[in-house]
Every structure is written in C-alpha cells, then in structure tokens.
Amino acid sequence: MFEFKEKYNIEDLLEIMTILRSENGCVWDREQNHKSIRKDVLEEAYEVVEAIDSENADLLKEELGDLLLQVVFHTEIEREKESFDFDGVCDGICKKMIYRHPHVFGEVKVNTSDDVLKNWDKLKSESKGEEKASDRLMSVPKLLPALMRGEKVGRRAANAGLDFASTEDVMDCLKSEISELEDAIEGGIDAEIEEELGDVLFSCCNLARFLKKDSEKALTSAINKFIMRFREVETIAEKQGKVLEEMSAEALDELWKQAKNS
Secondary structure, three states, X not given: OOOOOOOOOHHHHHHHHHHHOOOOOOHHHHHOOXXXXXXXXXXXXXHHHHHHHHOOHHHHHHHHXXXXXXXXXXXXXXXXXXXXXXXXXXXXXXXXXXXXXXXXXXOXXXXXXXXXXXXXXXXXXXXXXXXXXXHHHHOOOOOOXXXXXXXXXXXXXXXXXXXXXXXXXXXXXXXXXXXXHHHHHHHOOHHHHHHXXXXXXXXXXXXXXXXXXXXXXXXXXXXXXXXXXHHHHHHHHHHOOOOXXXXXXXXXXXXXXXXXXX
C-alpha cells in the first residue's frame, strides 16, 4: 500500500514509477519504452533551460522534477530487465565525477577554468577509448542542435591545435564563406548553395565560440526580437487600417523601420 505523505523524496519517486509500470498501475506508462519517450527527454531539458532563462525558481524546481522523472522512467524500464537500477546510475555518475576531477579528488594541479575543461576533455576521451582527435570530433552527439554541435566540434578541434589566431581571422573566414555563398547563388546549383550556406553557418559557430558567446542563445534572442518587431509592425498596420498581406514590399519595409525605431 502506497503511503501518502506531506513531503516526498527520491525513494518515493522511484516507488511511484514502479507502481505506475506495474500490472495494477497505469496502462499508458506500462506501454512505454525508451524509444517512445525519447523526445520527452529533449522537451523536458529545453523546458529546464527556459525556466533558467526566466529566473523563476519555482518554475525551475518544477521543470527539474519533470526532467528527473524522465531519468527515473528510463531507469525503471532497465530495472525491469535486470540491466541496471537507479543506484547503478548514481554509482556511475559519482565515479565519473571523481575520475574527471583529479584536481579536487586527486593530486592534479590546475590554475584556470580553461585548464579544468581541457583536462576534462582529455579524461573523457581516454575513458571512451578515443585515440585520435578526429574520434573526439565524431563523438559529439549528432542529435544536438546544429549550432551547439558546431561550437563543440570547433572547440574540440581547437583543443587539438586547429584554431584561428585571432577574431580578425575568424571574421575573414566568415567573409570568405559569404563570398563563396554569393558565387554559389549566382551559379544557381542547389547542392552548392546549401553546402556554402552550411559553411557560413559553421563559420558563425566558430565566431561565437571565439567571442565566448552562445550561438544558440544569440540566435534565440534574435528570433524573439524579430517576433516582437513583427508584432509591432502588425499593430501599426492595424492602427492604419491596413492588412499586412495586402501591402507592398516597400510599404512593409517602411512599417518595419518604424517598428525598429519605436
């Protein structure tokens, strides 16, 4: 019999998930497997990030709980197969954190955060049996958002010694890629246009990394800004008794300038 409490802990969460997956539990929860709920992990992780950006502690607590539920859910599926349990998950991450922080739990000396990150990458590669620098690039998850993946690949290449010397060099590379994109557009071959567009975007990832900026965050902010300005354009048009779909490109451009300066 499940005990109702005023306050619950991780053991209660594990018990709840076991009950939900049991014969007398929830039919939906019983039907799920790793693949059927894989997208939920991504969605919950993004909602955690959104809560962080909102600086709302109550919302962050709630979203972290939702993300933890995904960990418990996937773990329970494996526990039923007698593959591993939650204690095994905790044991694994504890051992990993101890191994990758020899400057805290061992005798290694570091001076800066950059030293910590480089040492982390080195230890991570060793633990995964990655012998070549290219192995480390290949191991960056392919399902990461492309901008985030681009930054990580660029960072690992830089750690292997392949990097730009200055911001000016990165900018020159970006300008060169834009020029090549212009040539491809002029040539009109779709495959070449897509390839050169990709090179431009990857150069932007490298520029963000070199400037120590988050390209995903920067693009998200730009998109949000565009939406707000579009809404302002819409508002101005409504006040003038106009419909956006019926306006000329020149008139819309004028409204955009007004919205940008408002």
